[in-house]
Amino acid sequence: MMDWLPQSIQHNLDLQIVLPLLLERGLNFLGAILILVLGYWFSGRARRWVGFLVRRIPNSDLMLESFFGSIVAYSVMTFTVLAVLAKFGVQTTSLIALLGAAGLAVGLALQGTLSNVAAGVMLLIFRPFRAGDYVEVGGIGGTVRQLTLFTTELASPDNIQIVVPNSNVWGQAVKNYSRHPTRRLDLVFGISYADDIGKAMDAMREVALRDSRLLADPAPFVAVNALGQSSVDMLLRVWMNNADYWPVKFDLTRAVKERFDAEGITIPFPTQTVYNFGDAEWSKADRA
Incomplete structure (x- = not known):
């Protein structure tokens, strides 16, 4: 278009056009990188700020902190991406409208994923x-x-x-299992059919009453739970604070076993009684 100009003038004109364009593009690129870095940094700071504010709410817990922190962080990163696109001259208004239309179709395709978000909100509401x-x-x-x-x-x-x-x-x-301050523990011990049931019940009750971690109300309860194939199953039912459940379970099981040993009360192994009839008896049964 400017072939009639000398070569040196054309070169200078090209530089005058290209250099400002490259400079503008480079500044836009650096600005976009800066916006991304600042947006990522601010999203982390916003998450922590939200966590700090939630922790100051009475009766709040870590679930509220992580949930609302995630929402704020994702929102900040969304605005950051839109700002980067605007830096490169993309019309974000039309892009948002396009994303809104596409979001409807994507939402229908990702109903399961969106249901997770809705379920998360319901879990936060009903706790x-x-x-x-x-x-x-x-x-x-x-x-x-x-x-x-x-x-x-x-x-x-x-x-x-x-x-x-x-x-x-x-x-x-x-x-x-952690909602209520107290919990009930049921322990079942099998004793031999030849043992004294009353003696076993007294031993279990005394062991329970000596444990200071057990609650007095409801009081420890002892009863015959079932008549098993090889043993009489005894039930020991006690209540304790929630935090003491597992220590009480382990300690009480050992204490009852040791008390049974001291009292001569046996915990039988599963047994079977086999009756062997002679040939004469079988033949009589066959004739009958």
Whole structure:
């Protein structure tokens, strides 16, 4: 177009056009990187700020902190991405409208994922458990670590991470072993049919009354639970504070066994009685 100009002038004109364009593009690129870095940094700070504010709310727990922190962090990163696109000249208004239309179709395709978000909100509203509670959901037991937008994280007793979708937690019965301050413990001990039942009951009751961790109300309860194939099954039912459940279970089982040994009360092994009839008896039965 400017072939009639000298070569040196054309070169200078090209530099005058290209250099500002490269400079503008480079500044936009550096600005976008800076926005991404600042957005990522601010999302982490916002998550911590939300956690700080939630912790100041009376009766709050870690579930609220992690859930609302996740929402704020995702929101900040969404605005960050939109700001980066605007830096490169993308019309974010039309993009948001396009994303809104596409979001409807994606939402229909990801109903399961969105149901996890809705279930997470319902879990926060009704609060069937708190962080630190030991729960059982669908046969899976563990201590609640945190509740996020999509999942509930548990830790098994041997410290294995268990991640359960929120919809599975909300859609099933939840057993919360930590909700109430007290728990009941049922222990069953088998004694021989030849042993004195009253003596065994007195021994179990005395062992329970000597344990200061057991509650006086309801008082320890002792009864004959069942007549088994090889033993008379005795029931010892006691109540204690929730935190003492496992120590009491282990200690009381040992104490009753030692008391039975001291009293001469036997805990029988499973046995079977076999009757052997001679040929004459069998032949008589056959004739009958």
